[in-house]
Amino acid sequence: MSRNVSASTVRRLSHYLRILEQFERAGSVTLSSEDLAEAADTTAAQVRKDLSQFGSFGKRGFGYPVPGLKRHVQQILGLEHAWRIVLVGAGRIGAALFEYANFRRRGFSIVAVLDADPEKIGTQWGDVTIEPVDTLADVIAREQAEMLILSVPNEAAQPVADQAITAGIHGILNFAPVQLRVPDGVFVQDVNMVMELEALSFDLSRSASKRP
Amino acid sequence: MSRNVSASTVRRLSHYLRILEQFERAGSVTLSSEDLAEAADTTAAQVRKDLSQFGSFGKRGFGYPVPGLKRHVQQILGLEHAWRIVLVGAGRIGAALFEYANFRRRGFSIVAVLDADPEKIGTQWGDVTIEPVDTLADVIAREQAEMLILSVPNEAAQPVADQAITAGIHGILNFAPVQLRVPDGVFVQDVNMVMELEALSFDLSRSASKRP
DNA sequence: AGGTGTGAACACTTTCACAGCA
DNA sequence: TGCTGTGAAAGTGTTCACACCT
Numbered sequence: 484m485s486r487n488v489s490a491s492t493v494r495r496l497s498h499y500l501r502i503l504e505q506f507e508r509a510g511s512v513t514l515s516s517e518d519l520a521e522a523a524d525t526t527a528a529q530v531r532k533d534l535s536q537f538g539s540f541g542k543r544g545f546g547y548p549v550p551g552l553k554r555h556v557q558q559i560l561g562l563e564h565a566w567r568i569v570l571v572g573a574g575r576i577g578a579a580l581f582e583y584a585n586f587r588r589r590g591f592s593i594v595a596v597l598d599a600d601p602e603k604i605g606t607q608w609g610d611v612t613i614e615p616v617d618t619l620a621d622v623i624a625r626e627q628a629e630m631l632i633l634s635v636p637n638e639a640a641q642p643v644a645d646q647a648i649t650a651g652i653h654g655i656l657n658f659a660p661v662q663l664r665v666p667d668g669v670f671v672q673d674v675n676m677v678m679e680l681e682a683l684s685f686d687l688s689r690s691a692s693k694r695p
Numbered sequence: 696m697s698r699n700v701s702a703s704t705v706r707r708l709s710h711y712l713r714i715l716e717q718f719e720r721a722g723s724v725t726l727s728s729e730d731l732a733e734a735a736d737t738t739a740a741q742v743r744k745d746l747s748q749f750g751s752f753g754k755r756g757f758g759y760p761v762p763g764l765k766r767h768v769q770q771i772l773g774l775e776h777a778w779r780i781v782l783v784g785a786g787r788i789g790a791a792l793f794e795y796a797n798f799r800r801r802g803f804s805i806v807a808v809l810d811a812d813p814e815k816i817g818t819q820w821g822d823v824t825i826e827p828v829d830t831l832a833d834v835i836a837r838e839q840a841e842m843l844i845l846s847v848p849n850e851a852a853q854p855v856a857d858q859a860i861t862a863g864i865h866g867i868l869n870f871a872p873v874q875l876r877v878p879d880g881v882f883v884q885d886v887n888m889v890m891e892l893e894a895l896s897f898d899l900s901r902s903a904s905k906r907p
Numbered sequence: 908a909g910g911t912g913t914g915a916a917c918a919c920t921t922t923c924a925c926a927g928c929a
Numbered sequence: 930t931g932c933t934g935t936g937a938a939a940g941t942g943t944t945c946a947c948a949c950c951t
Binding site: 728 | 912
Binding site: 488490493494496497498500501522523524559560561562566568575576578579580582583585586589591629630653654655656660662668670672674675676677678679680681682683684685686687688689690691 | 736791894897
């Protein structure tokens with residue numbers, strides 16, 4: 484049970500969890516590292532290495548119990564309780580994220596929405612009302628929020644992040660294509676769709692030049 | 696000028712490009728690997744290693760010319776021409792992506808939008824009209840599209856991808872949380888926001904248990 | 908002098924191969 | 930017998946340190 488877990492391992496655990504749920508729905512009671520590997524597009528050795536960092540969940544000769552392993556992975560990822568999230572930026576992307584059913588379904592609840600545009604303040608979105616961004620600290624305290632989703636214009640990203648961190652937020656999902664500066668103990672995940680398209684552009688350009 | 700370029704290098708190149716544009720706007724003529732590294736939150740050695748894989752763009756003692764390096768990075772990433780993209784799935788996420796100004800601004804044009812819902816067919820979005828998903832092959836041919844953005848329900852992701860690949864698509868930006876199976880020469884970038892939140896959940900859980 | 912380009916050292920990740928347990 | 934758990938080997942990516950050029 485090691486100290487440092489790599490980002491790739493965490494990504495794969497998340498992937499394993501989705502696959503375990505599929506196997507569970509399909510009625511499987513047990514599965515092997517080989518089964519998991521095939522579904523996750525990796526190798527059996529990789530699956531076993533990943534899991535063995537956190538404990539010994541399988542039985543030699545048998546494989547892993549589906550419901551038991553699922554619970555363990557959830558516990559490893561910290562998914563035993565629902566996370567309370569504040570969303571800042573009620574633009575097009577913010578709206579799509581708010582409606583995104585997979586979040587709530589998987590234990591991520593958006594409990595408040597804030598925006599800088601006075602026109603939007605007071606608008607009702609489902610069961611939340613859009614509040615002014617300058618009440619961020621109060622809202623975080625009131626809702627006991629632990630994470631922040633940032634879908635604001637680039638210039639606003641760092642100042643809003645700073646306020647949220649001061650108010651006690653430790654995790655940020657950042658959609659602004661800027662490099663946020665945060666203190667130790669605060670975690671940022673960037674979602675940068677232009678970067679993804681540029682990676683595709685790179686791959687396509689190279690493969691096109693290799694094959695006439 | 697090497698054969699295999701790592702995914703991390705490509706991500707960083709994309710990041711460097713954004714920083715070069717900032718320096719250009721600020722009027723800088725030249726910058727050092729140190730400058731780039733600081734802005735990109737990496738090391739000067741990393742920057743030089745990344746760039747040197749593709750050529751020798753700097754002058755010893757001077758640094759790199761901002762406009763020249765920018766052009767080189769664009770060329771490396773295959774960004775000299777605008778990419779033509781078909782978007783399938785006109786739901787909430789599809790709408791947000793269609794409106795996302797950074798795509799067009801950076802040379803990624805969404806030239807057609809398709810959906811399975813008969814209610815949506817014929818709806819005008821900006822300068823495109825939503826077309827039925829079963830005309831995908833025709834639309835790809837007509838528009839000479841090279842990439843696909845997939846924002847469809849999970850069950851539809853693989854079948855739509857298959858049709859697009861048959862019609863000549865080689866790059867897919869996939870928002871469905873499923874593992875797409877694609878042949879060699881086809882590239883997929885996954886955007887999985889639940890996975891990002893689960894990574895934050897993992898980090899927060901561990902850091903919380905380490906500090907009372 | 909000053910900063911690039913790069914081989915060599917180091918660190919980290921993945922794969923291999925097999926001992927050991929159900 | 931069958932499949933896990935894991936050291937050891939191989940492979941990749943990052944950092945160091947310095948020769949070299951402007």
